[in-house]
Amino acid sequence: MPDMSVKLAGVTLKNPVVVASGTFGFGREYSRFYDLGELGGICAKGLTLHPRTGNPAPRIAETPMGILNSVGLENPGVDVFIAEELPFLRQFDTKVIANISGNTPEEYGVMCEKLSAAGVDMIEVNISCPNVKAGGLAYGTRPELAAEVTEEAKKHANGVPVMVKLSPNVTDITEIAKAVEGAGADALSLINTIRGMRIDVNTRRPILRMNTGGLSGPAVLPVAVRMVWEVSQAVSLPILGMGGVSKGEDGAQLMLAGASAVAVGTALFADPFAPLKVRDGLADIAARQGLSAVSELTGGVKPW
Amino acid sequence: MNIESKCRIVEMTRLDAVTFWMVLEVGKMVEKRGLRGGQFLHIKCGDGQLLRRPISVACAVPDEPEDLATLIFEVRGEGTEWLSRRKVGDELDVMGPLGNGFDAAQPGRYLLVGGGIGVPPLMQYGECLQWPRTAVLGFRTGAKAFPAITSRFQDHCEQTCICTDDGTLGRHGFVDAQVRDILERDRSYTAVLACGPKPMLKSVAKAAAEFGVPCQVSMEERMGCGVGACLVCSCGMKDGSVRHVCKDGPVFNAEEVDWDA
Numbered sequence: 001m002p003d004m005s006v007k008l009a010g011v012t013l014k015n016p017v018v019v020a021s022g023t024f025g026f027g028r029e030y031s032r033f034y035d036l037g038e039l040g041g042i043c044a045k046g047l048t049l050h051p052r053t054g055n056p057a058p059r060i061a062e063t064p065m066g067i068l069n070s071v072g073l074e075n076p077g078v079d080v081f082i083a084e085e086l087p088f089l090r091q092f093d094t095k096v097i098a099n100i101s102g103n104t105p106e107e108y109g110v111m112c113e114k115l116s117a118a119g120v121d122m123i124e125v126n127i128s129c130p131n132v133k134a135g136g137l138a139y140g141t142r143p144e145l146a147a148e149v150t151e152e153a154k155k156h157a158n159g160v161p162v163m164v165k166l167s168p169n170v171t172d173i174t175e176i177a178k179a180v181e182g183a184g185a186d187a188l189s190l191i192n193t194i195r196g197m198r199i200d201v202n203t204r205r206p207i208l209r210m211n212t213g214g215l216s217g218p219a220v221l222p223v224a225v226r227m228v229w230e231v232s233q234a235v236s237l238p239i240l241g242m243g244g245v246s247k248g249e250d251g252a253q254l255m256l257a258g259a260s261a262v263a264v265g266t267a268l269f270a271d272p273f274a275p276l277k278v279r280d281g282l283a284d285i286a287a288r289q290g291l292s293a294v295s296e297l298t299g300g301v302k303p304w
Numbered sequence: 305m306n307i308e309s310k311c312r313i314v315e316m317t318r319l320d321a322v323t324f325w326m327v328l329e330v331g332k333m334v335e336k337r338g339l340r341g342g343q344f345l346h347i348k349c350g351d352g353q354l355l356r357r358p359i360s361v362a363c364a365v366p367d368e369p370e371d372l373a374t375l376i377f378e379v380r381g382e383g384t385e386w387l388s389r390r391k392v393g394d395e396l397d398v399m400g401p402l403g404n405g406f407d408a409a410q411p412g413r414y415l416l417v418g419g420g421i422g423v424p425p426l427m428q429y430g431e432c433l434q435w436p437r438t439a440v441l442g443f444r445t446g447a448k449a450f451p452a453i454t455s456r457f458q459d460h461c462e463q464t465c466i467c468t469d470d471g472t473l474g475r476h477g478f479v480d481a482q483v484r485d486i487l488e489r490d491r492s493y494t495a496v497l498a499c500g501p502k503p504m505l506k507s508v509a510k511a512a513a514e515f516g517v518p519c520q521v522s523m524e525e526r527m528g529c530g531v532g533a534c535l536v537c538s539c540g541m542k543d544g545s546v547r548h549v550c551k552d553g554p555v556f557n558a559e560e561v562d563w564d565a
Contacts, residue, residue, distance in 0.1 A: 022534070022535075023529075023533065023534055024533055025532065025533035025534075025535070028532075029529070029531040029532045029533040029551070030531070030533060032307065032531075033307070033308070045535070053538075053540070053544070053545065053546045054535065054538060054546060055538075056538070056540070056565065057525050057526065057536070057537065057538045057539070058525065058526045058536075059526070059535075059536040059537075059538060060355075060526050060527070060528050060534075060536040060537075061526070062353065062354060062355050062383075065354065066354065067354055067355060067528070069528070069534075069536055071534070071535050071536055071538075074535050074538065074546060207526075217354050218354070266354065268529060268533070268534075269354070269355055269356070269528045269529045269530075269534060270348060270354060270355065270356060272308065272399075272529075272531070273308075
């Protein structure tokens with residue numbers, strides 16, 4: 001059995017499989033299916049400084065090998081997370097990664113202060129949510145703004161590693177990655193969802209009440225692999241790769257492209273056990289290839 | 305707690321071109337997990353569909369060797385189309401029981417109000433509720449009032465009123481007019497239990513409120529995970545909060561729902 005542990009921004013994960021923010025709530029629902037300690041880490045549902053009720057429904061539409069969502073960061077706010085959800089997550093032997101979105105750089109700073117004091121293992125800074133008007137994606141598409149938010153987060157994270165989640169909705173993702181690296185980020189996670197739209201031809205209405213949303217699922221895997229590959233060559237930060245992972249081979253592709261760990265999201269909806277299957281699939285691949293550690297996959301692609 | 309299982313189809317009947325009656329062996333989901341009508345099962349519909357489909361339970365009864373659940377569904381898209389092509393003996397990947405179902409524990413008299421494909425989730429209440437009840441069942445047209453379903457109400461309810469939008473069977477018109485007439489004569493019902501399209505639920509909730517009768521409504525929304533983690537099936541509430549149809553519902557107290565959300 002190969003060593004399944006990996007390091008991400010100095011944090012040791014017992015295995016390379018994390019669940020993606022926004023697909024796992026705060027873990028309570030899926031804790032009915034298995035011990036959350038089986039997971040390498042949990043990226044908790046995205047938090048904002050104040051509670052948000054999110055967007056009107058319908059918030060989901062199925063597409064060829066994918067889904068569109070426009071939840072709009074519904075969450076109880078960072079204080080409720082710290083008081084009510086973090087203690088629950090802390091019962092499990094896994095790394096807890098808080099995910100934050102702000103309307104201003106200052107809001108990111110305030111949330112980092114609160115979360116680092118509360119004791120999370122890592123903070124994932126979301127500068128790429130396609131479903132909210134303020135902040136969110138705007139920070140993720142302009143290098144100077146991405147850098148400003150990263151600096152502010154780092155300044156207030158009190159040593160807790162800061163991982164910045166990048167948007168694929170840009171012309172050149174490496175520009176943003178470099179800006180974020182220059183601003184002191186400890187790791188990158190990518191990709192967030194790709195903006196998309198589906199229309200009901202009979203009613204001529206978009207399925208989503210917000211008209212557009214973010215695409216995820218197997219349809220985006222090749223985009224994620226390509227972007228992880230490009231970013232891994234442009235910066236030296238460790239990468240949490242995600243986008244359409246539903247089996248070990250998908251995760252291995254992202255790792256070969258340069259990811260140190262991978263996140264599973266949309267696959268959970270059909271199969272709550274998907275993250276464990278990805279983990280076991282990765283172990284099989286590593287064993288089959290005679291690796292002593294799964295981490296040897298990272299960056300191992302042999303490009304033509 | 306294992307809520308994912310393989311369930312075998314033991315009966316599959318086509319009621320019309322788009323409506324199917326399916327009976328599943330569901331292990332001991334009724335006896336051990338309390339599966340009942342009004343809850344739903346989240347069913348994987350082939351490898352081509354990424355998302356499961358939530359299908360309401362019409363009736364769930366203990367049985368040997370396995371408990372049985374009756375699902376009555378309409379083909380609405382590719383997922384339910386796949387489901388409609390399954391045969392007796394096929395196994396389905398099922399998550400459940402999920403959702404809450406109606407609360408009819410309080411002794412009294414109940415008024416059941418169903419519209420279209422919202423009728424089946426009330427079937428078990430029509431057939432088995434231990435309290436006296438009246439049923440108001442609405443359909444677009446008489447051909448949609450399948451006797452296999454309506455007889456379950458007619459045989460067990462004190463009174464069963466059928467309404468059709470086009471007047472081809474029973475009363476001509478929507479169910480809320482019938483509900484108003486019934487409550488006008490007698491408002492001593494413990495609760496109205498309603499399932500159907502949202503505009504129908506809204507008007508039934510309004511009628512019940514006018515007569516001071518508590519009303520429970522079963523809401524429908526596009527779902528993702530089915531367990532309350534992905535937050536897509538939101539339902540706006542009057543107090544400004546948001547709840548989720550899969551986990552907090554599908555049945556809500558009508559007066560708590562923001563009907564204009």
